Amino acid sequence: MAKSPKISASHESGGLIVHISGLLPSLSPAEQRVARLVVADPADAARRTITDLATAAETSEATVIRFCRSVGMDGYPQLRIRLAAEAARRVEPPDARVVGGDIPPGADLAQIIATIAFNDARAVEETAEQLDPAVCEQVVEAIVGAGRIDVYGAGASGFVASDFQQKLHRIGRTAFYFPDVHTALTSAALLGRGDVAIGISHTGTTSDVIEVLEQARSRGASTVALTNFPRSPITEVADHVLTTAARETTYRSGAMASRLAQLTVVDCLFVGVAARNRARARKALEATAEAVQSHRVGSGRRRG
Amino acid sequence: MAKSPKISASHESGGLIVHISGLLPSLSPAEQRVARLVVADPADAARRTITDLATAAETSEATVIRFCRSVGMDGYPQLRIRLAAEAARRVEPPDARVVGGDIPPGADLAQIIATIAFNDARAVEETAEQLDPAVCEQVVEAIVGAGRIDVYGAGASGFVASDFQQKLHRIGRTAFYFPDVHTALTSAALLGRGDVAIGISHTGTTSDVIEVLEQARSRGASTVALTNFPRSPITEVADHVLTTAARETTYRSGAMASRLAQLTVVDCLFVGVAARNRARARKALEATAEAVQSHRVGSGRRRG
């Protein structure tokens, strides 16, 4: 046979629909009916079985197959998945996600979710973009070589500090976190050369954290600041400054996006440190995971 | 038959892949093999015939069909076109960013940062996509009407629980968090009808948290579970189930991305609750912000 032309199966990848409507006039009447259905609603066509589509086009399955070949497909299933893919691609991104702004008063949950997720994701991405690998490297270096690591933070940043402490601890580094300023100051006073003190403050103006970091520095420890504002007071007492890039919404609750950004930075440092000695880190992680195993139910796969 | 529960075919519209990876641990071994293939390369899977896929997963066609049903599809063809659509929608990961995977041994800091940020951002976005606004609404409703709210969580999820508690507290809701199981149990025993208990566990298998939630439920409180796995044990003791969508890797068992996903959900709930009474919430926030004002330096402009 070898008659069906099979128009350029090669490079119409960018627009099957366009391609089809382009060669619509060159198709036989019955095939055109099929083509029109397909072009009109690709997603719907993808859902139909070949018999279904044939019936809808008032023709036979054979014609549908011929149509497939005419537009360069191997067969109906291939057309189907291509159509599905095409249809999915042309869905435009969600409407009005408020960027960096406040949540509008009348917003419903779906809007709130979309807005928050969008801003959270952006904060993470933008933070990563502006993060200086060189500075990270220095910080990782310092942590790896440190005898002891203190992590300070208050309020919402306290959670992040605590999280970082726990992470470092899990891979066998001696790390501390203090929820209380006095204790933190006491600890800072005992730091020395080669130790590391990390202060986390979104605004960079939390006096408690600054004070403690200052103390640590005066004792010879390397100091690191993690803040959203590169020229805030905390940066003045830090040897290394890492910044987040969260544009907080007006609902400045507890600094929502900034927490995530901070955590992302923490993750990077953590992995950086862990990567310095993969074997040891992995072993430590496995050991700690095993330790809590007895507090888990359904060891195997879970189900109802 | 009527055995495979067919988890929420309703609201996984936003992310089939995500949905599948969430269900992964609850699947049988053979189905898991299929699932892994599908998740690893949806586009490729969409191209395969059922026999082909079965062979690749070293199992029978029957298992593939079972897998389809398990993830809420009618049959294989439907899965196929959904996969094709999904694959088309997703932008492929830029260059060498390992998606959901491990950081390669030789990676430098810049690579580590890019990879982590990418995965973190994805976890946030995908979580938002699959989050059911209706369930969120119910939870918000419950919190708004609650006399008291207990938030439980252990390990990494403990930070999230604590964060949520603090947020709720800041807008004037009576919320508690307990780092210790015994105290938590004691508290749960004192809950009653109209109160809310929220349990956070990434794996959904943390027995401590489950136990406490169960206790709370038996006392008549509304129970909420926040987990990555929609069919994990914790969901059995929860009236409302909220899921995150972090594909955590084995190595990074510090549950990095999942924390961010959890926090995003927490943020959504928080804003949802706050939106119920904007005036009051705003006033409360301002009051609390003012309270820590004396602990800030350089009240004026910070930043550049």
Next chain:
DNA sequence: ACGCCTCATGAAAGTAAGTTTCATCCGTGG
């Protein structure tokens, strides 16, 4: 330990979908 039960699983039977073949139809040009 034993038997019971449940569940996972693939073989095979059964059904539906997709593909090919082929006879028919229709219009066209000799």
Next chain:
DNA sequence: CCACGGATGAAACTTACTTTCATGAGGCGT
């Protein structure tokens, strides 16, 4: 009028998909 060629659908055929069922492994209570 007949030969011809393309379009078309019926039906045969093939492949893909789905269901049923027997088997066997693993857990659970006795």
